[in-house]
Amino acid sequence: MYDRLCTDLCASHPAQAVLAAYADRLDRFPLEHCRSAMGRYLLVTDKADSMEEAQRLGMGSVLADEQFGTHSLLPHLAWVDSPIPDSCSLFLFDMGNVVVKNITMLGKIARGYRLDREEFFADYLHYEFPLMEGVLRSAEYWAHVKDVFGVEVEGDPFFDAFEPVFNDEVVTVIGALRKAGKRVVCASNTIEAHWRILESMGALDLFDEVYASHLMRTTKPSRNFFEMILHREGCSIADAYFVDDHEPNIQRARGFGLASLLYADKAGRTASERLASAFSSVL
Incomplete structure (x- = not known):
C-alpha cells in the first residue's frame, strides 16, 4: 500500500477528477522532491514508459484508462479506510496485534x-x-x-515465549458491536501453540465464532481464506467488514471487494484514530 500519489497526466485528463480528492497527497511525476520513500508512492499514468520508470524506481503504478475510478485507488491507499457498508452484518477481526498485543516471540x-x-x-x-x-x-x-x-x-x-495481552480499545469495539446485535468473528493466521494460549486467556470467547488458519488449512491473504469464512457464515462479501494490522492482508481483501480497515499507525494516522473513526457509531 502507498502513502502518496503522483501523476504525469495532463490537466484535462478525466482521471484528474478522481485525483482531485487526494490533492493534499498528490505530486507531479517525475518527482522533484520526495515527501516519502519511493516505495510508498503510487503513480497514476496513461503512459507505458512511465509505468516502466516507476517500476525501476520501486514505485507502484495504476493505469489511468477508461475504467479508472476511485475504485482503482482505494485498495492501495494506506491512509484511507473503507467505510462500513450500510448493509454490514458480519465483522471479521484479526487476532494478533489487533485483539491482543505483545505477540512477538x-x-x-x-x-x-x-x-x-x-x-x-x-x-x-x-x-x-x-x-x-x-x-x-x-x-x-x-x-x-x-x-x-x-x-x-x-x-x-x-x-x-508467547505472552499476549488484551488490547482494550479493540475489545471494547467488539463488545459494542455484539451488544448492538452484530455478528463478530475472528479471522486469524495463527499456530496451534498460540491458539491454545488464546483460548485459555478467554480471547476466543470475545467472538460469535473463531476461524484459525491452522484449522482451516489456509492463510491470509489468500482469497480462499476469506471465501471459506464468508461461505460458512452465509454472508456476501458486500455485507462484511474486515479489520487487520497487516497491509498485504488489507490490500488483498480490498482488491476483491471486502471493505477493510488497516489497524496500524500508517501514513499520518494512528491505529486508534482509524478505529475510533470507523466505529464511532457504536462507541
Whole structure:
C-alpha cells in the first residue's frame, strides 16, 4: 500500500477528477522532491514508459484508462479506510496485534537459545506459512532447528515465549458491536501453540465464532481464506467488514471487494484514530 500519489497526466485528463480528492497527497511525476520513500508512492499514468520508470524506481503504478475510478485507488491507499457498508452484518477481526498485543516471540527465542537473530529469523520465514496452515507441527520445526543450528530445544518455545495481552480499545469495539446485535468473528493466521494460549486467556470467547488458519488449512491473504469464512457464515462479501494490522492482508481483501480497515499507525494516522473513526457509531 502507498502513502502518496503522483501523476504525469495532463490537466484535462478525466482521471484528474478522481485525483482531485487526494490533492493534499498528490505530486507531479517525475518527482522533484520526495515527501516519502519511493516505495510508498503510487503513480497514476496513461503512459507505458512511465509505468516502466516507476517500476525501476520501486514505485507502484495504476493505469489511468477508461475504467479508472476511485475504485482503482482505494485498495492501495494506506491512509484511507473503507467505510462500513450500510448493509454490514458480519465483522471479521484479526487476532494478533489487533485483539491482543505483545505477540512477538522470535527475539525471545533467539536470545534464550543464543541463536544468531538474523539467521534464525531468515530460516523461520521459510516455515512460517506451513506452521500457520497446520501442515507442519511445532515439534517438526524444532527438530529442524536442532539439525540446522545445533541446539537442543526443550518443550515448545512457540508456547513458552508467547505472552499476549488484551488490547482494550479493540475489545471494547467488539463488545459494542455484539451488544448492538452484530455478528463478530475472528479471522486469524495463527499456530496451534498460540491458539491454545488464546483460548485459555478467554480471547476466543470475545467472538460469535473463531476461524484459525491452522484449522482451516489456509492463510491470509489468500482469497480462499476469506471465501471459506464468508461461505460458512452465509454472508456476501458486500455485507462484511474486515479489520487487520497487516497491509498485504488489507490490500488483498480490498482488491476483491471486502471493505477493510488497516489497524496500524500508517501514513499520518494512528491505529486508534482509524478505529475510533470507523466505529464511532457504536462507541
